[in-house]
Amino acid sequence: MSYFVVNENCNGCLACVEKCPANALRFQDNGENRTILHNMARCVRCANCWRVCPQQAIEFQHFMENEWDEIISLGLVHCRVCGEPIYTADLQKTLTGKIGSEIEDLCPKHRELDFAARQALFLSRRTA
């Protein structure tokens, strides 16, 4: 997906390429075609390209409103009582390794209820 979008007014004049302070635009003349390329990692979003374009061809709104790119998808662990997603299985594994004991699959609310129930049971046994 490209963030740098031009409309049909673009005539390949290269004003944007020449005025980009970040060298984030370049062009290639191959055979019959001129291709303009954009490098998002270099781009500082200064909008100089949009400002200098004599054709008003640059649709800069795509830099501000765009789709979300998926970075990674990881398996979830859900609360065993209510089914609310609580953390990823990988985070559970990391935390288990760090604290040295298993973490219960409970959301904060049910962890609290579970703790209160255990406490009540403990106290009732103690007083019995």
Next chain:
Amino acid sequence: MIVADLKPLGEIAESISPFQKVSIVACGGCVSVCLTGGTASADALARELSHPRQYKKRPPIFDTTTIQRQCEKDFVAAYLKIPDDADAILSMACGAGVQTLAETFGKVPILPALNTSFLGSLDEPGLWREKCQGCGSCVLAFTGGICPVTRCAKHLLNGPCGGSTNGKCEISQDVDCAWQLIIDRLKVLGRLGDYEKLFPIKDWSSDRGGGPRSMQFSSEET
């Protein structure tokens, strides 16, 4: 954003003349937007500084690199790589970036290529104007969104001085009187009554008078 000017070439050349290999490190943040940082400006500066006319002896050899934010120490330490044989670094960043490099590269001399000018905004293509002094105690809510601390030469908070003539400041006919702008704006907003309210004496301790300022988030916030 922070606006900075390129120093005169002669001044830069003089500062780097004792060195054989100089790394030009441009910032890819604010100053690249005002065309004094960024990759294109760094390459152009390297070309200009490579000319022998700038030096009594041989010009240094240059390499150029750009890092997105030169003012973040951990980021710079992790991602900015300069050649091992670089004798000096010429920083194309604001003063915060230059000092971050100095703290990061302890044994390499860091030289500024820019004069950090002001906090400003782009009013027209190619024209930046100062709009904020970072005084630490913003009054814009009461002045129609126009800052008297920055835009009045005397930093007046309760109306114009006697030097305001036809909406211009006495220091120059090219400078608008900030208080004229404020009054005009308050009229448009239907809030001219605010002009009658007196500002109490401003506490300047949040400005530079209180020494270098800092801000720290708690570990939860960061």
